[in-house]
Amino acid sequence: MDKLIATGGGPLQGRIRVSGAKNAALPLMISSLLTEETLRISNIPHLHDITTTMELLGQLGVKLQVDEKLAIEADASEVDSVTAPYDLVKTMRASILVLGPLTSRFGRAEVSLPGGCAIGSRPVNLHIKGLEAMGAEIRIENGYIIADTGGKRLRGARIFMDLISVTGTENIMMAATLADGVTTIENAAREPEVVDLADCLNAMGAKISGAGGDEIVIEGVERLHGADHRVIPDRIEAGTFLVAAAISGGKIRINDVVPRHIESVLDKLRETGCVIEEGDNWIELTAPVGRLRSVNIRTAPYPAFPTDMQAQFVLLNSVADGTATVVETVFENRYMHVHELQRMGAQIELDGNTAVIRGVRQLHAAPVMATDLRASACLVLAGLVARGETIIDRIYHIDRGYDCIEEKLAQLGASIRRVPGHYLERRSA
Numbered sequence: 001m002d003k004l005i006a007t008g009g010g011p012l013q014g015r016i017r018v019s020g021a022k023n024a025a026l027p028l029m030i031s032s033l034l035t036e037e038t039l040r041i042s043n044i045p046h047l048h049d050i051t052t053t054m055e056l057l058g059q060l061g062v063k064l065q066v067d068e069k070l071a072i073e074a075d076a077s078e079v080d081s082v083t084a085p086y087d088l089v090k091t092m093r094a095s096i097l098v099l100g101p102l103t104s105r106f107g108r109a110e111v112s113l114p115g116g117c118a119i120g121s122r123p124v125n126l127h128i129k130g131l132e133a134m135g136a137e138i139r140i141e142n143g144y145i146i147a148d149t150g151g152k153r154l155r156g157a158r159i160f161m162d163l164i165s166v167t168g169t170e171n172i173m174m175a176a177t178l179a180d181g182v183t184t185i186e187n188a189a190r191e192p193e194v195v196d197l198a199d200c201l202n203a204m205g206a207k208i209s210g211a212g213g214d215e216i217v218i219e220g221v222e223r224l225h226g227a228d229h230r231v232i233p234d235r236i237e238a239g240t241f242l243v244a245a246a247i248s249g250g251k252i253r254i255n256d257v258v259p260r261h262i263e264s265v266l267d268k269l270r271e272t273g274c275v276i277e278e279g280d281n282w283i284e285l286t287a288p289v290g291r292l293r294s295v296n297i298r299t300a301p302y303p304a305f306p307t308d309m310q311a312q313f314v315l316l317n318s319v320a321d322g323t324a325t326v327v328e329t330v331f332e333n334r335y336m337h338v339h340e341l342q343r344m345g346a347q348i349e350l351d352g353n354t355a356v357i358r359g360v361r362q363l364h365a366a367p368v369m370a371t372d373l374r375a376s377a378c379l380v381l382a383g384l385v386a387r388g389e390t391i392i393d394r395i396y397h398i399d400r401g402y403d404c405i406e407e408k409l410a411q412l413g414a415s416i417r418r419v420p421g422h423y424l425e426r427r428s429a
């Protein structure tokens with residue numbers, strides 16, 4: 001397992017382009033299961049989760065081609081399996097997204113229950129409840145979700161999501177596109193990735209309205225056709241790089257981003273004293289001279305502050321001037337980065353889902369361990385502002401969600417490199 005070495009240095013400066021959004025690309029690729037025609041998706045990020053999704057679709061019989069511009073063409077005309085096996089699902093929870101499309105188009109699906117993960121138990125009861133409401137018989141057997149429509153088409157239903165779930169909304173929305181009748185999803189997730197999926201499904205001939213709001217209406221159709229869709233930019237990658245520039249006292253411009261997708265993050269960065277300018281598809285951040293001001297954060301579903309940016313703001317507050325609280329309301333165990341930051345000198349008190357952070361002038365380097373995707377990015381950023389050489393272990397978490405993070409950070413002047421797993425930290429003299 002490789003490691004990353006980040007050395008504390010000066011301000012990050014320059015411009016970068018963010019990749020396509022992982023959390024949009026995954027459901028978009030999986031929506032190819034809903035049609036026998038070819039679906040072409042461009043602006044796909046080069047991530048491990050994308051490779052896993054291609055492997056999963058391949059195992060179902062979807063024919064995949066990657067064209068010269070790294071767009072993916074998926075052809076599900078000869079799907080010959082409806083089973084998503086445990087050995088794949090356990091590496092990527094988003095595999096659960098094949099449940100709706102397989103059940104809706106083929107009348108049957110066998111999907112391994114995704115285990116929990118580092119950040120929480122991650123139940124899928126809402127996915128199951130939605131499909132049952134549309135007429136699927138669902139039972140759990142040997143760790144698998146077995147869905148069966150008895151050879152009938154799913155039927156439209158009114159479904160109330162008692163918790164706002166991004167993939168829950170996406171799974172039900174995809175299934176509903178081929179159902180007989182109208183499905184209404186109430187208390188739906190409003191994330192931009194849900195809207196991007198709805199836009200693609202409509203381009204494929206679906207009849208979806210209201211995506212982006214809390215009530216989505218899907219009028220079922222007989223079949224969907226192919227389409228050509230570009231993945232939206234990754235708002236979390238963009239937010240991560242903005243925090244890197246802010247805490248290093250730098251100035252960066254991010255291209256090919258949708259500012260309103262991270263309005264809540266931009267708002268908080270302005271509160272820390274950063275100057276932010278934005279255009280249709282770019283954001284420019286200039287950090288203040290001197291230290292950032294601490295900011296209180298409370299994560300919640302979109303359009304509120306995203307849980308995927310929580311770790312990065314715990315880091316920001318760790319080196320800001322003042323004391324701040326961060327409240328994580330979405331996942332029950334998303335503070336693993338705190339223990340690693342404390343080893344670097346951060347002053348953080350954890351009390352349940354609340355972190356109280358007293359900013360210090362500078363963190364110091366230490367060997368740390370990544371535990372989940374966004375926590376690992378926060379540790380890389382911490383290494384860029386800590387005194388000395390920080391070695392981040394278990395960086396496969398990063399490779400799942402950040403496309404070439406060390407190249408992009410190095411492009412902005414960061415001192416960061418990837419080393420083989422056996423590399424040992426030199427004891428500082």
Ligand code: EPZ
Pocket residue numbers: 022023026094120121122123124125126127128163164165166167168193307308330331332373374401
């Ligand atoms: C999506 O996860 C994202 N993943 C996550 O990004 C993101 O953190 C999360 O939404 C919240 O924004 C993808 O889109 C692939 P949820 P998802 O269902 O859909 C509870 C990253 O870093 N819940 O919205 O799996 C659940 O326990 C990842 O890129 C149920 O109780 O999250 C949680 O408390 C991490 N029952 C809350 O809802 C269900 O059936 C939100 O989970 C489903 C969810």
